[in-house]
Amino acid sequence: MHISVNVDGVTYADEVEPRLLLVHYLRERLSKTGTVVGCDTGNCGACTVHLDGHSVKSCQMLAVQANGHEVTTIEGLARDGKLHPVQEAFHSNHALQCGFCTPGMIMQAIDLLADESDPDDETVRKGLEGNLCRCTGYQNIVRAVQDAAQRMKPGAGPKQEQHSDEHVPSQQPVGGE
């Protein structure tokens, strides 16, 4: 079947078998291997992506069901080489051990923060109920999500940008003027 799907801002037109799972389409056809297959049974949430702005498990969906829709993967979060605030928070809070669950955790955390801008500990744990970390590194994941909430608060933006600006010179080529 012919499908047209917007993934991370780019529209792809492809011929796919109806039985192709969305996660396999992303990984094998579009080479978006940032989205991983964890359990293959719909439990672990490692394959979480956003479909029209809401988190879904891409192993629980057929690629044809995404026809005409927008998909965002972990690879579509960074802007102009700058990580998403949730990615930054996971990085600075050491919210990963082996890192396999991280793409799904981050995608679900972003979804959670869209509904709950300042979640308490319990709300974060409930919101990440569909994501498993087999390293059991949950403490720092919860901390990272709460840290991300602070980074994303209204008013936190300018400070964030200022923070980034400070780092820009080091990324500039040496020399010049």
Added chain:
Amino acid sequence: MIPAEFKYLFPSTVDEAVRMLAEEGEDAKVIAGGQSLVPVLRMRLAAPTALIDIGGLTELTGVRDDGDSLLIGAMTTHYEVQRDHLIHDHALLLKLVTDTVADPQIRHRGTFGGSLCHADPAGDLLAPALALDAVMIIAGPSGRREVSASEFFVDYFTTALAPDEILLDVRVPKYTGWGAHYEKLNRVAQAWSIVAVAAAVRVSDGVIAAARVGLTNVGSGPVRAVEVESALVGLPATAESISAAAGRASTGDGYKDNLARVLTGRALTAAVG
């Protein structure tokens, strides 16, 4: 794990969907959100010859006010049910039950009607649908028909839907002002209920005026605890009368009997507030 091959059809109207079902025969299957069906396909527990995806039938989405009752479109997602104001105001029990279904990702895709049609006895939405006297509005080749929840759930994973029929809407009478609670026992996150109890209670001047109690996963389908319901009516809304009435919950299974009684007591206590 990859599903077996199937033909994929995407109807744009209910009539077209019904026609496709008739044409493809009894090995065709309707796919709604697919949160139960896709795993079943991947594990090859089923291998339908054709999938009819009703994801394009937007008229089956949303909740409407229909006088004394609500009409819930079969394709309304769990996420939408959780946030719907009509459901919150007139069928609070459904919201509270839906809050416990699976996890956020699955609630974004999974649908109210899909869960009822899948008819997993451990599925959370069957017991409240039964307890609240929901009515299924069904389309088939010979037109529309209505089936009460008590007749809709036939057996394990089996409903009164014929192979060429589609669930369109679910009519739920309004329970405005009723207290409600869903008490669910499961061991780990995402697990299905071992037993769960859905309770809605209307209290007037400290007296229980009416009660609805449905049990999840105590048999081949949802069970309504009618003995508990009738024992409660007319009693003061106190811990003693709730405890006595909850003792009438029965499942025909020793271990689950005890769970059903304990959880019924907890659900009613919370519902009475």
